[in-house]
Amino acid sequence: MSMLVQISSLTKRYIGTSALSDITLEVPEGHIMGLLGPNGSGKTTLMKILAGLVSPTSGSVLVDGMVPGISTKAIVSFLPDVNHLDRWMSVGEAGDFYADFYHDFDRKRFEELLAIMRLTAGQKIGSLSRGMVEKARLSLVFSRKARLYILDEPFGGLDPLARTQVLDALVANFRADCSMILSTQMVADVERFFDDVVFLDNGRVVLAGEAEDLRTKRSASIEEIYKEVYGHVETR
Known part of the structure; x- marks a missing residue:
C-alpha cells in the first residue's frame, strides 16, 4: 500500500x-x-505543516515523497478554517483565481458543484x-484534481441540508489515487467516511488506527470513542 x-x-x-x-x-x-480532537489539540498546526504553510521545528514530513513547500502546493488542496476569499470577488472570479493559480483546477467540475450548492x-x-461562503470555498477546493485534500472544519456555519450537499460533494470528488485528511467536531455526520482516525490532545497522538478496527475493539462508534477519549466532551 502506497503511503501518500x-x-x-x-x-x-x-x-x-x-x-x-x-x-x-x-x-x-x-x-x-479523520483528524479529531478538541480546540487547541494541534490539528490546525498539523494541517498547515502538511499544506506547506508552516515549517516544523524537527522531524520528517513527506507528501507524495516530497517535503511540504512550493512543489507540494501543486498537489495539495487545502481548506483553512477561516475564510480566505476577498469580499469584493464574485464566486466566478474566485474560480478564475483558482484556475490561474492551480493547473489542476477543473472549471466544468466547478460549475457542477456550484449547481449542487445552489x-x-x-x-x-x-x-x-x-454557510454560502463555506459552500463556495468547498466548491473551489473540490474542483481541484489534487492528490491530497486537507479540510479543516469544513462544516462551520452549515445547516443540516447544506452539510448533506457538502458530504455528497465529498464522496463524488474522492478518487482512488488521492487521500483526504478531514478535521471536524461533527463526528457523527462524517465518521462513516473515515478509513483511519487519529485523535490528538495537547499536540500528541493519544489514539490512532483503522476506524473499523477501533469500532470493533471498543464496541463503540467513533463519536462514542471521541467522548471517551476526551472525557465526554460534546461533539456537535
Missing part, C-alpha cells in the same frame, strides 16, 4: 509553547483520515451568508 503522507517524530514549537510533540503517522493512498458565478462573496 509520511510523518515521523514531528515536533512544532512556538515561543513558550509546544503545538505538536513527536507525531508519527501515515496516510495511505485512497484513504480518508450558488451562481455572479454572486459576490461579501453578499453571501456564512
